[in-house]
Every structure is written in structure tokens, then in C-alpha cells.
Amino acid sequence: MKLADLKKKGGVITDAFVKKTVEWTHTVKGKEITEKFDIHVRKHAFGVMEAMFVDxxxxxxxxxxxxxxxVFLGPDGEEELPFDDAVNLDPSLGIALLQAVNEVNAPVKN
Structure with missing residues (x-):
């Protein structure tokens, strides 16, 4: 296979976004609520993933x-999720978002 063929088949990634639906269940005033909403997930290239997880x-x-x-929010994914907000996410929301991101990026398991 040639490099041009790999690129045509999506083997070389350039800022691709994938729309994912997230379900988040949380408790408000003692009542369990399920929110369903769309996010946009950046599909990361191999080198980006590697750099993100260095020691x-x-x-x-x-x-x-x-x-x-x-994670990008808004109708067209124009709003980034700031790091400080990602640190302070409700744990159940963080897990739901992480699941969506992992579905898109399928990271290598250690």
C-alpha cells in the first residue's frame, strides 16, 4: 500500500471530530435525572496520544x-472543555464523557 492510499482510507488523521451522544445520570434534590446530549470528540493521531500520556x-x-x-461542546463542537472544568467534573459525568472519548479513540490498553 502507498502513503496516498493510507491517507485516502483515513490512516492519517487530521483534526477529525466525531459526534457522540452521551447519557449522564445524576441526582438533583433527591431525584435521579438522566441527561442525554451530544458532544464532539476529537479523534487523535498516534503521536498526539503518545505525547499526551508520557511519564x-x-x-x-x-x-x-x-x-x-x-471533548468539544456546542452544536458544531466550537466550545472546548477547559482543563480546570474537566478536573472538576461530577465523577459520573466524567466517566460518561471518558467512555465516549474512548469509543472514538480506542486507546491501547496497558
Whole structure:
């Protein structure tokens, strides 16, 4: 296979976004509520994923860093999820977002 063929088949990634529906169940005033909404997930290239998960400082808040680099909100994905907000997400929302991001990026398991 030639490089041009790989590119045509999507083997070389350039800022691709994938729309995903997320379901988040949480409790408000003692009542369980399920929110269903769309996000846009950045499909990361191999080198970006590798750089994101190098040892050292990047290990701190690893999942929040991953979400911040991957989750985009709004009808067209124009709004980034800031790192500080990713750190402070409700845990159940963080897990729901992480699941959507993992479905798009299928990271290699350690």
C-alpha cells in the first residue's frame, strides 16, 4: 500500500471530530435525572496520544487532560472543555464523557 492510499482510507488523521451522544445520570434534590446530549470528540493521531500520556507531570490528572483535549461542546463542537472544568467534573459525568472519548479513540490498553 502507498502513503496516498493510507491517507485516502483515513490512516492519517487530521483534526477529525466525531459526534457522540452521551447519557449522564445524576441526582438533583433527591431525584435521579438522566441527561442525554451530544458532544464532539476529537479523534487523535498516534503521536498526539503518545505525547499526551508520557511519564512525568502528564500522569497527574491524566483523564482530565485527556477529556480537555478531546471533548468539544456546542452544536458544531466550537466550545472546548477547559482543563480546570474537566478536573472538576461530577465523577459520573466524567466517566460518561471518558467512555465516549474512548469509543472514538480506542486507546491501547496497558
Amino acid at each position: 512525568g507531570e502528564a500522569q497527574k490528572y491524566r483523564n482530565a487532560r485527556y477529556l480537555s483535549a478531546s
